[in-house]
Amino acid sequence: MSKLVEIRWHGRGGQGAKTASLLLAEVAFNTGKYIQGFPEYGPERMGAPITAYNRISDEPISIHSNIYEPDYVVVVDETLIKAVPVTAGLKKGGAVIVNTAKSPEEIKKELKYDGRVYTIDARKISEETLGAYFPNTPMLAAVVKITGVIPVETFLNDIEASFKHKFANKPHVVPKNMEAVKRALEEVKGNE
Amino acid sequence: MAKRVSLSGNEAVAFGMKQINPDVVAAFPITPSTEVPQYFSQFVANGEVTTEFVPVESEHSAMSACIGAAAAGGRVMTATASAGLALMWEMLYVGASMRLPMVLAVTNRALSGPINIHNDHSDSMGARDSGWIQLYGENAQEAYDNLMQAVRIGEHPDVQLPVMVCYDGFITSHAVENLEMLDDADVKAFVGEERKAPFALIGQDPVSMGPLDLPNHYFEHKRQQAEAMKNAKKVILEVAAEYEKLTGRKYGFFEEYKMEDAEAALVLINSSAGTAKTVVDALRAQGKKVGLIKVRVFRPFPAEEIAEALKNVKAVAIMDKVDGFNAAGGPLFNEVVSAMYGKADGKIVQNYIYGLGGRDVTTYNFEEVFSNLFNAIETGKYEVYNYIGVRE
Numbered sequence: 001m002s003k004l005v006e007i008r009w010h011g012r013g014g015q016g017a018k019t020a021s022l023l024l025a026e027v028a029f030n031t032g033k034y035i036q037g038f039p040e041y042g043p044e045r046m047g048a049p050i051t052a053y054n055r056i057s058d059e060p061i062s063i064h065s066n067i068y069e070p071d072y073v074v075v076v077d078e079t080l081i082k083a084v085p086v087t088a089g090l091k092k093g094g095a096v097i098v099n100t101a102k103s104p105e106e107i108k109k110e111l112k113y114d115g116r117v118y119t120i121d122a123r124k125i126s127e128e129t130l131g132a133y134f135p136n137t138p139m140l141a142a143v144v145k146i147t148g149v150i151p152v153e154t155f156l157n158d159i160e161a162s163f164k165h166k167f168a169n170k171p172h173v174v175p176k177n178m179e180a181v182k183r184a185l186e187e188v189k190g191n192e
Numbered sequence: 193m194a195k196r197v198s199l200s201g202n203e204a205v206a207f208g209m210k211q212i213n214p215d216v217v218a219a220f221p222i223t224p225s226t227e228v229p230q231y232f233s234q235f236v237a238n239g240e241v242t243t244e245f246v247p248v249e250s251e252h253s254a255m256s257a258c259i260g261a262a263a264a265g266g267r268v269m270t271a272t273a274s275a276g277l278a279l280m281w282e283m284l285y286v287g288a289s290m291r292l293p294m295v296l297a298v299t300n301r302a303l304s305g306p307i308n309i310h311n312d313h314s315d316s317m318g319a320r321d322s323g324w325i326q327l328y329g330e331n332a333q334e335a336y337d338n339l340m341q342a343v344r345i346g347e348h349p350d351v352q353l354p355v356m357v358c359y360d361g362f363i364t365s366h367a368v369e370n371l372e373m374l375d376d377a378d379v380k381a382f383v384g385e386e387r388k389a390p391f392a393l394i395g396q397d398p399v400s401m402g403p404l405d406l407p408n409h410y411f412e413h414k415r416q417q418a419e420a421m422k423n424a425k426k427v428i429l430e431v432a433a434e435y436e437k438l439t440g441r442k443y444g445f446f447e448e449y450k451m452e453d454a455e456a457a458l459v460l461i462n463s464s465a466g467t468a469k470t471v472v473d474a475l476r477a478q479g480k481k482v483g484l485i486k487v488r489v490f491r492p493f494p495a496e497e498i499a500e501a502l503k504n505v506k507a508v509a510i511m512d513k514v515d516g517f518n519a520a521g522g523p524l525f526n527e528v529v530s531a532m533y534g535k536a537d538g539k540i541v542q543n544y545i546y547g548l549g550g551r552d553v554t555t556y557n558f559e560e561v562f563s564n565l566f567n568a569i570e571t572g573k574y575e576v577y578n579y580i581g582v583r584e
Contacts (some may be wrong), residue, residue, distance in 0.1 A: 025368050029198040038367035041309070062466035064331070064363050065554045
């Protein structure tokens with residue numbers, strides 16, 4: 001990857017789309033990339049639609065506007081598909097990644113989008129591995145795999161180290177989080 | 193060895209303050225600057241700094257406490273934005289007139305009303321005549337670098353003035369980006385272990401500060417203050433040269449980006465200059481002779497130098513993220529045009545008011561401005577005072 005990759009996240013306040021975008025920035029940073037991670041701040045309330053952004057590049061990034069023509073769109077809450085024009089400006093060669101139990105074909109019809117559509121059931125993975133609904137970790141893994149902004153092997157090593165750091169007081173949750181990551185890498189599926 | 197990090201602008205400034213370890217920080221929280229005193233108070237609580245943190249009840253009190261601490265000879269810092277800066281107004285003038293070096297991190301935010309938490313330059317531009325030195329930065333790196341240099345500039349014996357370090361609210365303050373931080377030891381060596389105050393309320397040779405100053409002396413004190421601001425120009429460049437030796441990063445009064453043979457140019461401040469650079473690159477790739485000037489030092493104003501930098505352009509758009517509501521042009525426009533008078537005459541000069549209240553400033557905006565400039569060069573027809581990116 002030599003060129004700039006631009007990613008737009010759609011979520012609802014409280015679901016961690018902003019945190020996920022910052023995590024992605026962090027893992028890309030750790031592999032030597034230039035990164036930006038920033039949310040679009042509005043009247044933030046639990047459940048209100050929010051947008052967050054990532055730019056990732058091998059070169060320094062000087063642009064400081066929001067992203068209008070993203071390479072990838074990530075939808076953390078599928079109910080937003082009916083509320084927000086999530087694919088607006090999405091590049092023709094781009095892709096959209098949706099957190100849903102539905103198939104890529106079904107989501108593609110709902111989105112009315114011609115490009116690549118990927119789905120990941122982050123709720124199921126999260127509930128089965130972590131015992132509660134934390135969509136961030138599986139979504140992050142799916143985004144890394146589909147966008148290819150960093151190699152999956154590098155990501156696996158890096159994310160394990162950061163889980164060990166983050167959960168230093170409860171190391172027993174590290175394997176559960178790693179299982180969520182690995183399942184997401186396997187279970188994200190696409191209509192290409 | 194400098195350390196490569198990814199931080200938000202507010203984190204970069206708070207970590208920079210930690211490395212500087214000032215004597216006193218007095219602050220009151222306000223969006224989007226809140227994180228600066230928030231993070232810093234954690235450093236205080238954790239014993240990572242020896243600073244006395246004064247949690248005050250308003251920004252007027254924050255600046256008053258800073259003035260008291262600086263008058264006692266301390267190295268003093270604070271942070272604010274928008275209405276918080278407005279509430280400091282009275283005390284900003286007092287601090288500058290008492291010739292007290294302090295560093296104030298301003299996360300630029302619109303002023304009410306209507307109430308708006310997002311970025312523009314109404315707050316610090318409104319304080320442009322308060323006697324403070326003003327440094328502006330495009331991104332987290334520049335906010336951090338300006339913070340370090342601000343300490344040295346303000347405390348220089350020939351200056352003795354407070355310094356605002358301004359960076360864009362949310363766009364810079366809350367976005368995580370790459371930057372390089374200095375080693376703690378390098379920061380200590382650069383800023384010095386402690387402030388050497390030439391006069392103070394306490395110590396061996398205490399002085400009285402802030403008494404009534406009647407017509408017999410007030411004017412002379414203002415004259416000295418004006419001289420200090422003139423001296424700051426030399427000191428800013430000296431400090432920048434020393435900082436460049438330490439970091440390799442070059443700073444001056446402003447950055448000239450692809451200006452060598454530019455026919456059409458922009459002059460602007462802070463984060464949007466970064467966005468405009470990508471448009472300059474794209475237009476250069478099409479063979480168009482375009483460039484931009486990003487102003488870093490607004491007070492003191494580098495009038496002669498800006499006029500010199502613009503002497504070969506045909507058309508220039510001076511862009512203000514604030515309106516002064518004089519029905520003629522924003523503050524940057526007024527200052528640049530004044531500077532050009534008699535030194536860079538006969539140019540097409542336009543003013544654009546942009547990005548008020550956090551309206552996103554895009555590459556499309558700058559493409560339109562350059563297109564207008566080239567159209568003006570071709571036809572000779574143009575408006576001077578314009579708004580861009582607004583619904584009319």
